[in-house]
Amino acid sequence: MLHKLTALYAQALSNDPKALLAIKRVEKYISENPKTFIMDPIPGVCQLLQRDQTYHLLQQCTKEDDKVFTPTYAKLTTTDIQLNKKLLTEASVTFPMVCKPVTGGGTKEAHEMDVVFNEAGIAECTLPCIAQSFINHGAVLYKLFVLGPVWFVVVRPSLKNFYAGEQETVHFNSHHVSKENSQSPLNQLDPGDEKEDLPKADPAVFNRIVTVLRDELKMDLLGIDVVIESSTGRYGIIDVNAFPSYDSVPNLMKHLVDLLIMRMEPVSRIPENSQTSGLLASPELPQEDSGVDTG
Numbered sequence: 001m002l003h004k005l006t007a008l009y010a011q012a013l014s015n016d017p018k019a020l021l022a023i024k025r026v027e028k029y030i031s032e033n034p035k036t037f038i039m040d041p042i043p044g045v046c047q048l049l050q051r052d053q054t055y056h057l058l059q060q061c062t063k064e065d066d067k068v069f070t071p072t073y074a075k076l077t078t079t080d081i082q083l084n085k086k087l088l089t090e091a092s093v094t095f096p097m098v099c100k101p102v103t104g105g106g107t108k109e110a111h112e113m114d115v116v117f118n119e120a121g122i123a124e125c126t127l128p129c130i131a132q133s134f135i136n137h138g139a140v141l142y143k144l145f146v147l148g149p150v151w152f153v154v155v156r157p158s159l160k161n162f163y164a165g166e167q168e169t170v171h172f173n174s175h176h177v178s179k180e181n182s183q184s185p186l187n188q189l190d191p192g193d194e195k196e197d198l199p200k201a202d203p204a205v206f207n208r209i210v211t212v213l214r215d216e217l218k219m220d221l222l223g224i225d226v227v228i229e230s231s232t233g234r235y236g237i238i239d240v241n242a243f244p245s246y247d248s249v250p251n252l253m254k255h256l257v258d259l260l261i262m263r264m265e266p267v268s269r270i271p272e273n274s275q276t277s278g279l280l281a282s283p284e285l286p287q288e289d290s291g292v293d294t295g
Helices: 006-013 017-032 042-049 051-062 081-090 119-124 203-217 252-264
Strands: 073-076 097-101 112-116 129-133 140-147 150-157 170-173 221-228 235-242 276-279
Touching: 006 017, 006 042, 017 042, 042 051, 042 203, 042 235, 051 073, 051 129, 051 203, 051 235, 073 081, 081 119, 112 119, 140 203, 140 252, 150 203, 150 252, 203 221, 203 235
Parallel strands: 150 276
Antiparallel strands: 073 129, 097 112, 097 129, 112 170, 140 150, 140 221, 221 235
């Protein structure tokens, strides 16, 4: 069974009665038909819907990697400003920070975010949220689209460099900022940052990220958002989504069919240990958009 239940599970988290009934029926079918092959496993899909769970997993599986990390984060659920300050301090979250909805996919609201530059802005966070340290990355976002052992990377525009200070909170839609040909003021580097030499992307690091997450999640259909920290060259994983659209991936159906056959047949047509990649847009080329939304 090939499924895309992200939106349905997101609605169920909001106690939508129709979604809850549909999910109950799906899970009942899976329970009564244990030999049915499921792509991807429901537990992994549900875990990725909760950003706090996703980031906890990412921190655990990258803690021994000196090149890959997940920015620090805290879950804020209360309007108590002092408590929120305490939670941020304990989690080592720094300003500026990005406040994201707890639910990481399946709804339009999952893309509505805030950039908070100082303690005064904490009161403007839309609650509940995940507050995550923002890392400067030269306004370049790498989207990894995973189909089992085959993966592709697309370069997208992203938020420009931000610095802590007295600026007002910025409210934005992450989907719009990273769309094709987006000319938002939020993804245009300031003059002082345009001279910055950005670290070049290393496909070997992308491959390591894909391998680790596939192993940890036991999933094959993933969208992974990665930025490269300007000051250190480290790779920050800032989001992971189940079953992205893959609109720009060449020969999508062939890759998907090969993957399904590989998972259902004892003898794989694609050797599991031969991770392959396709670079759809490189850091040296103009930023292009795939039209693929991993949200």
